[in-house]
Amino acid sequence: MTWTLSSCFVTLAILCLWRVEEGAEACSCSPAHPQQALCSSDVVIRAKVVGSRQIEVGNNIYGYPITQIQYDIKQLKMFKGPSEAIEAIYTASSSALCGVNLKTDGEEYLITGRLESDGKMHVTLCQFIEPWVALTPHQRKSLTERYEMGCECKITRCTSVPCTVSGPAECLWTDWLTETVVYGQQAKHYACIKRSDDSCAWYRGSAPPKKDFLDIEDP
Template sequence: MTWMNNSCLVTLAVLLLWRVEEIAEACSCSPAHPQQAVCNSDVVIRAKLVGRQEVDAGNDIYGNTIKRIKYDVKQIKMFKGPSHDIDAVYTAPSSSLCGVSMDTTGKKEYLITGKLETDGTMHVTLCDFIDQWDAMTATQKKNLIQRYESSCDCKITHCTSIPCVLSSPTECLWTDWVIEKTVKGEQAKHYACIKRNDDSCAWYRGSTPPRKEFLDIEDP
């Protein structure tokens, strides 16, 4: 009986160890407001994906081959990025490693934000903002050109539980999660955090340029 108990304890310990390793390997990142994602990215494009293949991307420190998924890209528009077109996007091979899965039939258009590597290739993870173009609001599409990048000096603070506190007048409090239990709420869909004339920042709804009385907080 003692032997069986010890065996069970060993088995349980092994299972717990596997579970800890799985959790440690899982992809984890804080969601970003679309404006913040655009400001933090090296590349922002609208594109279709027309192919997918697994490729080798060198070796890790142990000599094991690193695998990447290469998506062939048909770029439609570049909102931010290098002087050359993006013809491929690379990501990890599984979601546990923050890899992104996207449709490659060429029927869906995506807005894709990501990082530019030193070799000029674009890499994306689940932590980047990636959404189907048709699912984005008209305001988000306008803000890609008119609002987001012009106010990258503003900081968007993600509120995950009440109370939430701002530490600077250059911050905007992002409350979609605590109010709507989603990171794709009203502020993400329809608002931009823009800089006012006194260098403070505030949420602005709409895609048209804000009125002077909004920018100048001393006006009535």
């Protein structure tokens, strides 16, 4: 199948309409590159979901209870977060409010989220949450060796032309434009790394980049 630029725009429009209807009233957020997700999150863990239950967290102005879903988890590894293990994560009970639906049959996930003042980890559809088996070897390795090296870099998502970077410390994320998928080659196999001259560039490699690397490297 041959994709033209116009068909790409049509597909994007259809996707946006589907998200609005599926999310009912209002969960809206832009996808984040996995590196952005790690850098901007308070907590990043690999965990197994072992159970769930609905809990009440208050009442709305009409007196009806406000509920959340509590997912009980077994933390397998913490990549970023507090010293204490996370035993449960919390999310809105509706996808319209950006609530996340996770399998509770022991499925392992990479979960990014925020840590509230009460010490609880909250997650939404706007965070990067993926089954562990769906991650590429590069993504798994980058969780500990690469992504943090580029947290000072900016990743700008390009969905239509023209699109350009605004400065040298920026990487252009073009997966949607070139592959018509949100998470394509750049999301699966590249990290935006800061170089010795303080500029940033996409890096793909089997080892951590050299301190003064100049160009994209391949395994």
